[in-house]
Amino acid sequence: MNTPTFTRRALFLSAALLSTTTFASPLADRLERPSRLTAKAQFAPLIDVQRVGDQLVMVGAEGHILLRKADGQVEQTRVPVDLLLTAVHFVDDRQGWAVGHDGVVLHSDDGGVTWTRQLDGRVINALMLEWAQGEVERLQAAASVDEQALESARFALDDIGAGAEAGPSRPLLDVWFRNAREGWVVGAYGTLLHTADGGSTWAYVAGLDNPDRLHLNSVMGLDNGDLLVAGEGGRLYRQSAGLWQPTQVLTPASLYKLTQLHDGQVLAMGFGGALLRSRDHGQHWQAITLPSATSLYGAEQLADDSLLLSGQAGLLHSRDLQHFRVLQPRNKAVWLGAATLPDGTLALVGSRGLRLLGREEIKEYLQ
Template identity: 85%
Template sequence: MNTPTFACCALVLSAALLSTTTVASPLADRLERPSRLTAKAQYAPLIDVQRVGDQLVMVGADGHILSRKADGRVEQAKVPVDLLLTAVHFVDDRQGWAVGHDGVVLHSDDAGASWTPQLDGRTINALMLEWAQSEVERLQAAPTVDEQALESARFALDDISAGAEAGPARPLLDVWFRNAREGWVVGAYGAVLHTTDGGNTWTIVASLDNPDRLHLNSVLGLANGDLLIAGEGGRLYRQSAGHWQPAQVLTPASLYKLTQLRDGQVLAMGFGGALFSSQDDGQHWQAATLPSATSLYGAEQLADNSVLLTGQAGLLHSKDLQHFRILQPRNKAVWLGAAALPDGALALVGNRGLRLLGREEIQEYLR
């Protein structure tokens, strides 16, 4: 089935948005079947959006990748896979990556006009099996055998082997690149992979404090060089000076998105109205009190430095991250992301596709 069936918060969200892909087909087919071009792509579910130069790049259901040009035209790129894409990240006006279900990583070097595959769940399965087998062998060969660690490694090997039998069904949920060479992807069952050659080769990152292999939903590099990863069970992981710190648990609810504001403040948000801010690059966090327990999926800082949060119940706007106003555009939808445009307009993406709010309309909402 094309609809996911396991209970990761981000995966459940994706499944809820997908109502158009219910025809059964072998998992591998989606990695080999190009996305279908359709004039209705901008109205289908879109999961993530990023402003790239003077245009927008959006990803979503059925392998759709769309570009909205400065003149308002929306073009659909030719994409080599037909599956849910969950995140997109460009490091400059040309180099970008998109990730999605079945462990797919796609790369573009022409501002999103065309895309080539760099990784998929079959390769991830092989990398994970290789890592798990080497970990068992390393522990067995140690002068003093740590029986508990060896038992855990054997369990991981069995678990990864069983997962590999299901095929390339390892959803990736977020991607972030420091530059055109070094980047990370994260996803279901604690998957973290790292590349230092622009995505041509990848290695498994196994040094997080995540023995239960909880799902990881968001990855973000900070201005000071630290790396943050957030996910299931409110867990947050921070790599500083090349070393992973012990996991922090901010909330019982799952964290869905990380973002850094212009002043360096970091936000972590997620299900059940979870919103946390950090003034010291993720070392310490403060919880915000929201007017409702709506789930939050994204954030965009506007030109006046106020923050717009996207979520299950519409939009939340705040000038100080202490007081919030609930906004709901006329066509109600689940909004997953937003991107401000140079002319002051705002693009929203969600379960109903792309929605544009003009500058005057935004001012009307914010009065």
């Protein structure tokens, strides 16, 4: 098993950045060492952002979690780990989770002010080994042995065991919670875990048709109760009524992000300008042609229902998902995500940290 040098929506990160955030210190050190407080945190790479009430919560390199308060002040919170954080998700103004490298899951119950560690790669390794060993034993004990399935299970056990020997080296790349109790995290090598008690305990989910354990980059629940997971090789996995449906291959390109629009449409986006939409909760998909093949990492629907896509070469804006305009704020950067504040200010996060665009500046770009 190779150690990955990527994160969901962060494939752009240079080898230099990865060397400092991923390999700079022993694995145990990163999990046990708190993130360093620095006045420059908001200018370091930020990977994800979510509006929570009237403030922003942002996560990024070296365990940085930042809050932008309603008064405009940006504060760095104390975080118990010093490693790359890749995604954040709040279900309300208080309950939220962040995930990152080394299989870490962090939880906040006060709107992002304080964080505790709920899970890490060591526990994930144990959960996966327990599942794989149980699968081998189950198949061996069957009245009629399925030799092919048994061989696959033995291979999975050996592969998971080899990965566990490397330590907690399973990056988590996305997180989504249905409510304050039930949630999912996804990550490298087909990692998918589920909790039904707010993250106190987790279970490894092995129901996906993903024998090659391709990376899972994005997870999202829909308004009809279905769950979608997207990842490497354009794979789309959909759980409906508790059952996993046949795997769909939407595109040869890897998918990095899922989002649902106000009208119920679902978008999947990713490498090389891959953009697809579904009008029936992920059952069928239509490819959307873009003016450039730039990789896409995030989406934000604005107050007028137009869409802003963030990516490798800047921003794409569209009012109808047919015509797109390429935008690039003056300080050029790779933008990984965006969020709109109550006053109409647009917050962008990416390779150069946080960038705020006021309403007048937004109008200038969108004219």
